Amino acid sequence: MLEAYAARYRAELAERVIPFWLRHSLDHEYGGYFSALDRDGTVYDTRKYVWLQGRAVWMFSRLYNEFAPDPAFLAAARLGVEFLRRYARDEQGRVYFSLTRDGRPVFMQRKPYAAVFYQMGLAEYARATGDAACLAEAAEVFEAIRRWIADPALLGRPALPGAPAVSQLADLLVVGLMALDMAALTGDPRYDAAIAETIAGVARHFDPDRHIYRERVSRDGTPLPDDPDSRLFNPGHSIETAWIMLHMLERQPDPALRAQALAAIRGSLTLGWDAQYGGILYFVDLAGRPTLQLEATMKLWWPHAEAIYALVLAATLTGDRQWLEWLERIDAYTFRHFVDPVYGEWFGYCDRQGELALTSKGGNYKGFFHVPRALLFSIQAIERAGGAA
Amino acid sequence: MLEAYAARYRAELAERVIPFWLRHSLDHEYGGYFSALDRDGTVYDTRKYVWLQGRAVWMFSRLYNEFAPDPAFLAAARLGVEFLRRYARDEQGRVYFSLTRDGRPVFMQRKPYAAVFYQMGLAEYARATGDAACLAEAAEVFEAIRRWIADPALLGRPALPGAPAVSQLADLLVVGLMALDMAALTGDPRYDAAIAETIAGVARHFDPDRHIYRERVSRDGTPLPDDPDSRLFNPGHSIETAWIMLHMLERQPDPALRAQALAAIRGSLTLGWDAQYGGILYFVDLAGRPTLQLEATMKLWWPHAEAIYALVLAATLTGDRQWLEWLERIDAYTFRHFVDPVYGEWFGYCDRQGELALTSKGGNYKGFFHVPRALLFSIQAIERAGGAA
Numbered sequence: 001m002l003e004a005y006a007a008r009y010r011a012e013l014a015e016r017v018i019p020f021w022l023r024h025s026l027d028h029e030y031g032g033y034f035s036a037l038d039r040d041g042t043v044y045d046t047r048k049y050v051w052l053q054g055r056a057v058w059m060f061s062r063l064y065n066e067f068a069p070d071p072a073f074l075a076a077a078r079l080g081v082e083f084l085r086r087y088a089r090d091e092q093g094r095v096y097f098s099l100t101r102d103g104r105p106v107f108m109q110r111k112p113y114a115a116v117f118y119q120m121g122l123a124e125y126a127r128a129t130g131d132a133a134c135l136a137e138a139a140e141v142f143e144a145i146r147r148w149i150a151d152p153a154l155l156g157r158p159a160l161p162g163a164p165a166v167s168q169l170a171d172l173l174v175v176g177l178m179a180l181d182m183a184a185l186t187g188d189p190r191y192d193a194a195i196a197e198t199i200a201g202v203a204r205h206f207d208p209d210r211h212i213y214r215e216r217v218s219r220d221g222t223p224l225p226d227d228p229d230s231r232l233f234n235p236g237h238s239i240e241t242a243w244i245m246l247h248m249l250e251r252q253p254d255p256a257l258r259a260q261a262l263a264a265i266r267g268s269l270t271l272g273w274d275a276q277y278g279g280i281l282y283f284v285d286l287a288g289r290p291t292l293q294l295e296a297t298m299k300l301w302w303p304h305a306e307a308i309y310a311l312v313l314a315a316t317l318t319g320d321r322q323w324l325e326w327l328e329r330i331d332a333y334t335f336r337h338f339v340d341p342v343y344g345e346w347f348g349y350c351d352r353q354g355e356l357a358l359t360s361k362g363g364n365y366k367g368f369f370h371v372p373r374a375l376l377f378s379i380q381a382i383e384r385a386g387g388a389a
Numbered sequence: 390m391l392e393a394y395a396a397r398y399r400a401e402l403a404e405r406v407i408p409f410w411l412r413h414s415l416d417h418e419y420g421g422y423f424s425a426l427d428r429d430g431t432v433y434d435t436r437k438y439v440w441l442q443g444r445a446v447w448m449f450s451r452l453y454n455e456f457a458p459d460p461a462f463l464a465a466a467r468l469g470v471e472f473l474r475r476y477a478r479d480e481q482g483r484v485y486f487s488l489t490r491d492g493r494p495v496f497m498q499r500k501p502y503a504a505v506f507y508q509m510g511l512a513e514y515a516r517a518t519g520d521a522a523c524l525a526e527a528a529e530v531f532e533a534i535r536r537w538i539a540d541p542a543l544l545g546r547p548a549l550p551g552a553p554a555v556s557q558l559a560d561l562l563v564v565g566l567m568a569l570d571m572a573a574l575t576g577d578p579r580y581d582a583a584i585a586e587t588i589a590g591v592a593r594h595f596d597p598d599r600h601i602y603r604e605r606v607s608r609d610g611t612p613l614p615d616d617p618d619s620r621l622f623n624p625g626h627s628i629e630t631a632w633i634m635l636h637m638l639e640r641q642p643d644p645a646l647r648a649q650a651l652a653a654i655r656g657s658l659t660l661g662w663d664a665q666y667g668g669i670l671y672f673v674d675l676a677g678r679p680t681l682q683l684e685a686t687m688k689l690w691w692p693h694a695e696a697i698y699a700l701v702l703a704a705t706l707t708g709d710r711q712w713l714e715w716l717e718r719i720d721a722y723t724f725r726h727f728v729d730p731v732y733g734e735w736f737g738y739c740d741r742q743g744e745l746a747l748t749s750k751g752g753n754y755k756g757f758f759h760v761p762r763a764l765l766f767s768i769q770a771i772e773r774a775g776g777a778a
Contacts, residue, residue: 036617036679036681038678038679042678044617044674044676044678044679045616045617045681046614046616047614047616096549099551100551100614103551104549104550104551105549105550105551105552106549106551106552107549107552108549110499156545160485160493160494160495160496160497161493161494162488162489162492162493162494162495163494163495163496225435225436225489227434227435227436228425228433228434285433287433289427289431289433290425290427290433290747290748290749290752291747292425292434292752292753294684294687294689294737294738294746294747295683295684295687296746296747297740297746298683298684300683348683349683351686351740351741351742352740352744352746353740353742353744355741355742357683357685357686357741358679358680358683358685359679360679363679363681364681
């Protein structure tokens with residue numbers, strides 16, 4: 001059963017996703033990648049979004065390291081690494097959000113996420129090449145990000161007296177992702193310590209009634225205000241969290257937390273699936289109130305990609321066929337609404353009814369990342385399990 | 390013909406819009422207003438969003454000054470003014486974006502818009518009460534905002550070398566709105582100078598081929614990069630600009646610019662109307678490329694409110710019946726999709742097909758402002774014109 005998925009995902013990845021980006025995304029003139037690509041690959045914005053530069057470096061490097069040692073993957077990764085290392089950081093070491101095509105800074109967010117994907121790109125590229133300078137910089141940026149998360153004032157956004165002390169799921173996830181890669185690459189125990197901390201932190205986001213991971217919980221035990229930020233449920237994020245937890249728990253086993261993460265995959269789909277029109281909702285208010293996000297009922301590609309991999313992983317880890325029913329449903333929705341068999345790569349944005357809202361294949365928040373990562377990880381999980389479920 | 394609209398808008402304003410906010414929005418315990426109201430007025434977020442606090446102060450004061458000298462309007466305005474003056478500014482005089490229910494700061498944007506609506510609220514309240522301290526502070530904040538717009542580094546967002554020198558339509562509009570009120574209130578010639586500058590600035594945003602106002606144009610004549618920000622068309626914003634221009638041109642007449650502003654109403658509707666599903670699109674890329682905004686095809690209440698008033702104003706200023714055809718179309722769409730005859734006030738967010746995306750009547754960007762302002766201004770314009778078109 002799962003072998004058929006692996007074969008289809010392999011064809012999708014190798015024949016329609018990777019070629020789309022190799023053909024349209026590489027900027028051979030200035031370095032780096034175009035990510036704002038229309039349906040047929042036409043570039044509609046030449047700016048370089050650093051999140052997506054770092055993510056593409058990571059992805060091309062990971063493909064080289066684990067999918068196929070194709071020199072085109074390594075060359076594509078190098079195109080991004082060189083551009084990023086030349087242009088992406090300011091004199092204080094902070095990482096810009098966006099650059100012009102030729103690398104001049106356009107915008108700096110007061111958030112650590114551009115640095116996160118810069119870090120991940122460098123580390124995976126170092127793994128592919130043995131480049132010691134890249135690895136050293138990846139280790140340095142990892143530490144800087146931990147400081148920035150602990151004290152946002154360092155990025156120009158001091159905590160104000162009325163803002164509650166919260167733990168943000170996104171902050172845990174990115175530390176978990178970085179630490180998993182760094183631990184595997186270096187064996188340095190400080191990354192295992194970060195993984196242990198992250199596992200404990202994520203577990204505090206588990207909602208025992210709903211079986212989901214919440215976006216924010218209290219950091220110090222004081223109850224959060226009853227507001228939309230505290231009631232926010234992001235199904236795709238909760239599902240992504242679950243598989244990252246399962247990866248962390250492979251290194252540091254804990255049967256109870258493993259059961260919790262598996263429960264969160266099912267719980268997130270149960271609560272996040274749109275019973276009326278199908279597809280996974282973008283945002284949900286847990287009290288059934290309106291969200292502050294006007295795009296809450298839209299259907300985005302990435303929760304579906306994350307769900308596919310999480311379900312494949314759950315099926316292969318447990319051998320339980322119950323996961324296949326959800327996998328079939330998510331896979332069918334995804335291939336009907338997001339996959340573009342004509343030009344390759346997936347569309348990103350549908351409205352609630354599943355009608356395409358934008359024709360783009362990429363933009364300032366969609367690049368070469370969620371789709372190829374989910375396909376690659378799914379193929380690998382199925383192959384590791386020998387195709388059984 | 391227009392008298393019928395005036396009667397309907399008066400009933401909508403007096404019987405269904407104002408009562409909704411008076412009943413559900415006032416925080417008699419801590420001061421200020423709740424703006425996050427669900428369909429029936431239930432508060433789903435008690436935080437105080439300063440844009441919307443200032444806007445509500447302005448609106449209640451304006452209603453008191455020009456609609457009906459109802460002490461309830463003045464008391465409602467005072468509830469907001471006192472809260473804002475106590476809590477909304479930091480020690481450097483900058484204005485927070487959001488506060489807790491009891492006034493502790495939650496978030497500070499690196500933008501001047503919270504200050505803009507703080508300023509407008511103070512000025513209109515000063516007009517209602519003769520409060521000299523409010524007026525003096527309004528004058529002081531007006532000057533501060535002009536400095537912040539000229540040098541965003543003062544708000545913590547220095548211009549980076551890769552960011553083009555642009556004129557942003559929003560910055561012109563808010564200066565125009567503030568200056569119009571301050572000029573009428575004080576007669577101080579510096580506000581007429583600001584209006585003259587704003588008129589000249591807005592005229593540079595006019596696109597002579599499409600008859601719209603563009604969101605950003607070059608500040609120094611160098612061509613802008615061909616990117617989605619430069620190609621962005623926000624139909625509601627362009628229409629709002631047109632009527633603000635017409636107001637400014639009442640004070641400082643210029644027949645060519647008046648003709649341009651009228652053309653922009655028609656041009657913006659022509660290009661912004663969704664021929665497939667009806668309604669005014671939220672964002673449009675002028676080259677037909679995808680926007681970076683995923684919510685581009687949604688239908689929001691405020692462009693429709695702004696269009697209603699712009700069309701009423703155009704009809705009454707010109708006496709030309711051609712405007713009534715568009716008015717009928719926008720009015721019909723609005724009353725079918727946004728107006729809630731059951732609980733009052735308008736819904737804010739529909740998807741492209743016109744189906745409700747959120748049940749909220751207010752949130753962190755929707756409050757007591759666009760709807761009552763458009764209704765009041767429409768009634769006033771029709772009455773000034775003696776009901777003729």
